[in-house]
Amino acid sequence: MKKSLQQRLAVLSDAAKYDASCASSGTVKRDSVTSGGLGSTEGAGICHAYAPDGRCISLLKILLTNFCIFDCAYCINRSSSNVERARFTPEEVVWLMLEFYRRNYIEGLFLSSGIIRSPDHTMGEMVRVARELRTTHGFRGYIHLKSIPDAAPELIEEAGLYADRLSLNIELPTDAGISRFAPEKRPSGIRRAMGDLRRKIEAADDPTLQTKKRKRFVPGGQSTQMIVGADGADDATILKTSARLYGSYGLKRVYYSAFSPIPDASRILPLIKPPLVREHRLYQADWLYRFYGFGVDEITASTGGMLDLDMDPKLAWALANRHAFPVDVNRAERETLLRVPGLGTKTVDAIVSSRRFRRLRLEDLARLGVSLRKVRAFIEADGWTPRRLADRADLKTLFARKPEQLSLL
């Protein structure tokens, strides 16, 4: 019997949930007042709901179909899995997405698909959905499409005209890992596709000679995802791969997804609890690399390739580099302030702006929203120097979480 729309929605969203990406930000501003149609994007993304797994729900994240000719061990939709299969027609996806959008459940669509028949056929179906939404229905909201590595350049080109973001998952941090767990995927093909997309984005961003206009092509850039904990790669390897991807292909984001058990899991993978804390630490380290001027080696050097699970990587770095502290908040350069645990980019900017008028004291920092408990040992301010605190051998214990006593059952 044919499954109802609701049943298929359940299957195809269940199949899509292992993709962590949910961003709906970073694209151009659009609205439907001047141009007609439906929808808007306003720079910042909006998370319309949160699930108890802590992930935000911003887009209708679904698969066009979860049939797939690939057999990637970590994937719920691999061909050797007995998971329930279903498919949507492009029209059904368009309808669902518009009805959801009108009720303000979502910011737009994140469409992916299992690979059926050929990469071109699969990509073509996804492009059709995006084209319908943009041209027939005048949809101005957010569209994120998954791109298929070996799809024809014309299809990627067309996808880029409609989509705010294209993404292509690298899935595992090493080539060896990809070959082992995703035998049909070629790491070099993934890199080449990312490189091609970067070239296309840059070419579109060059103003034309005649009109000086820039073409609109994937304004939200490209992103990727890496699964953490399925293979044996350590954090240093993962972060180095991210750094390479950021540098090589201008990625907007690398998402880390703690490997979590899937229904009908492959025998070659561990049945583990997803390493959620590790995933969190990787995001923190990723931020330190991108916004705080830390090198990957610096973050992972003191801990032998794995990030400390008990404390954030910035604090771990500070404790391993005590000679760099205390930092004087009234004098230190912005770059140095960014290395103080407990000071974020916004706070650092507020400090730099405020101290031009008068010298700052601890109370001033507290008003800027700084947690004094966190920063006290690492800074000097007017009327404050950490002296003995900074030299304490057991400084680390001040930041450790309180031990919890087990209770009797």
Place this chain on the structure above:
Amino acid sequence: MYTIPLLGRGDFSEWRDAARMLATAGVSPREADWRVYGLEEELFEAVVPPPLPKADGIAPPLTVPPGFLPLAEAVVCHTEPGRYHLLYRLLWRLQSDRRLLELAADKDVAWARLLAKNVHRDSHKMTAFVRFKEIAGVAEGRRRFFAWFEPTHFIVARTAPFFRRRFADMDWIIATPMGTASWDGESLIFDVRPAENPGHGDPTDELWRTYYSSIFNPARLKLKAMQTEMPKKYWRNLPEADLIPEMIANAEANVRAMAERAASDPPLFHYRLQDAAHAEPQLVPVSPGTIAALREEARHCTRCPLHCTATQTVFGEGPQDARVMMVGEQPGDQEDLAGRPFVGPAGKVFDAVLKEADIARDGLYLTNAVKHFKYEPRGKRRIHQKPDRGDIEHCRWWLAKEVELVKPRLIVALGATAVFALSGEQKPLSQLRGKPITMERNIVLYPTIHPSYLLRLPDEAARKRQHALFVEDMQLIKHLGETLAAQQ
């Protein structure tokens, strides 16, 4: 003491008008008593503000730094009773201290910023958590929707334009205890009076609930993360929220059941797919012993670890019977993406030099000593790294094959790396440049600089000089190439 009665429901102009009057009249913050009477009109009308003192002469117009207006507009929407007084104090202090707002650590500034932040957050949550229900339309061809929402602050009027920009093609009403906003395609109307919840439903909510519970991954429970972003106070009006307790309660059992179910045998179509995949020919057929075949082979090269970090092999290009072969160092950022040699910034310089020397690029065989890009990521860029001896030696195998197939009479080594790869010579380039070396099989090697050298020279005059020298080299090479060909 001057008592200023206010409605206090997020209207900025009522505060601004009063504040402007008081400040112009020289009433200090201590003398102003800002009172919120809300919608109780009788009380509101009972308070008659006393006459203001006459300002001496003509008061200068009241001005504020640009950051103040957006800040104040947000702060008046807060429910904090002291907000009007705070704003007036700030306005007063700003008159003598124009840069006060930049002092983020100031008590008043910090408080105002905090209130504004709360308002922005509430406003943002409204854009996120309003849920429209479809109701019967009134205008032909326009659908109509209704939403009930409960904000914390008086933010409906300031947030309503967002919904207009987004839902321009449908009629909508957002009713809240803080007032009602509505849009009919022509005008956006705000009614300040509190509304009541009529309790509309919508059948599409069922599909949304299905989506919400299916997109949830029971193997990861992060309740704190959920609740900080979606506080319980909003749950009442979210059609999906009543599913949450059960989703949490069943999560562990679901995961356990998933783990206990042993992996089953693959479905039949899996075997068919696998057979089909293995039957397909893997390689593009090319005639062996040609550059095309060599290139295809090099595409899959894994002789050194560089292949894992680079995008692709950048193999040589040009006619197989080229008389002159030019060898560079290694591909750069652009070459790595394009898969072709000499297309980046250095390639552009090189093209210009070739043109000046009247050499046709497509008559040359161009390649690199190392075929993969070696680099160090630095933020959003890649910093070129010089290939070391090991990299060059790994790749020499390919270079030797290229020389063997192309059989050039003259090879131009661009830069020290190319010289070393071709001849093993390690002397500084300055000693070798422009002195042809005869190699085995009577091939002449001509060492010169790499075009990227010209890009690295900071001094304009030096760059011009070196550019001219490089062009001279190329002219010499052209001549040499023709002479050698004539000898054959």
